[in-house]
Amino acid sequence: MPAEGEVASALSISASDLERHTYCPMSWHLSREGVGAKGEAVAEGVRRHAEIHSNMEDARVGRQAYRRSSTIWSWWFTIVLVFSLESFIVYRLLNSDADPVEMARFISSLAISALLAGLVLIFLPWREPLNWSVPDSKSEFEATGVMPIFNPPDFIGGWFQGGRLEASFLLASIVFGLHALALGTFLEADNAAFVLVVSAFLWTGLASWRLQVLLLAHQQSEVARVKAGLDKKTEVVYSDDEQGAGLLRDLETGLRGRPDQIVIVDGDFIPVEQKTGKVPKNPHDSHRMQLLAYLHLVECETGRASPYGVIRYGEEHVFQILWNKEAQMELHNAVTEVKRLMKEGGAARNHERVGKCRNCSRRHACPERLDASA
DSSP states (O other), X not given: OOOHHHHHHHTOEEHHHXXXXXXXXXXXXXXXXXXXXXXXXXXXXXXXXXXXXXXXXXXXXXXXXXXXXXXXXXXXXXXXXHHHHHHHHHHHHHTSSSOHHHHHHHHHHHHHHHHHHHHHHHHSOTTTTTTOOOOOHHHHHHHHOOOOSSOOTTOOOSTTOOOHHHHHHHHHHHHHHHHHHHHHHOOSHHHHHHHHHHHHHHHHHHHHHHHHHHHHHHHHHHHHHHHXXXXXXXXXXXXXXXXXXXXXXXTTTTEEEOOSEEEEETTEEXXXXXXXXXXXXXXXXXXXXXXXXXXXXXXXXXXXXOSEEEEEETTTEEEEEEOSHHHHXXXXXXXXXXXXXXXXXXXXXXXXOHHHHHTOTTGGGOTTOOOTTO
16 A cells, blocks of 8 residues: 555646646647657747746735835835924923923933833734734845844844834834934034924935935836736736746645746635636636636635636636636546546547547647547
8 A cells, every 4th residue: 555645746737737627638648658648739838827927926026126125115205204393392492491401311321221122022922922923024125125124034033133113112212223323423403403494305306306306216116016907906916937936835735836836816815827828718628727726726725715717818818717616526426537637547538529639738649639620
């Protein structure tokens, strides 16, 4: 009796297996026997898929760059507002009866307290007793496009596994410290306010430059989005390049695969399968079965069922495939049949269509091919 790992390996099924089997069981069998696909359509399909992936990746990177620029600009513009407000506050305070030195000492104590609080939160595992999860820096990076301060995506564990709360305390200590320095150094109200106003003007210039970067990033993002054929509400979160893209798996059924793309539409993860060649009136059954496999895998990976998936032929022909009980049962039956053939054998051509045989990429090695001259 084979070991458990061997059984799981033998019964592992890819979404491409389901596509080939639905097209023709004999074509699927030849693929498993190592017969490679041939023909101009195959080479053209590889080229087009590489081009599509490049466009999708440009759209994803462009949107991420736009988000990053937008976040940074908002930070810099906030600094301008802070300097402007503080110049007015300092001027008012230093022209009152308040003692600047005493105020500087008080603010210095706040700065030290905030610094100590931030360091304590960083070094102590305070989240565990409260059942607070450690911040997922990767998801934060994908959401904002800004690299986390304490825990970048390629950093694994360690003391400096902090989040926004820790960063807020450290930032507050810096702000309090600068204000204490300003109050303790510039005893003349006019001088202190002047320095803050000049600083506000300098940051305004820097913020204007960041605004230009933001507008340029937005323009480049829009160009990449239009080139990829995406609408404004669609966000690419996964694109298959067969190298960097992760393999989706369902350990229970042995199903695995890489959809061409996964996009977010109205909060739902939608798998997209790109197809080249002639545009059919309706999606091919084999393409539909492949997409059903991806819908199942996305649900397994995310824990959320997608309402539908998309098959896209060319740039304008898009078909939505519902993910409902009937589709799930159809996928289950197909997986069961492929597993049966993997165990028992007996794959055979299941059609009498000469055109289908003529377009098969493994026709050259098929012992059951139909005569194309008939």
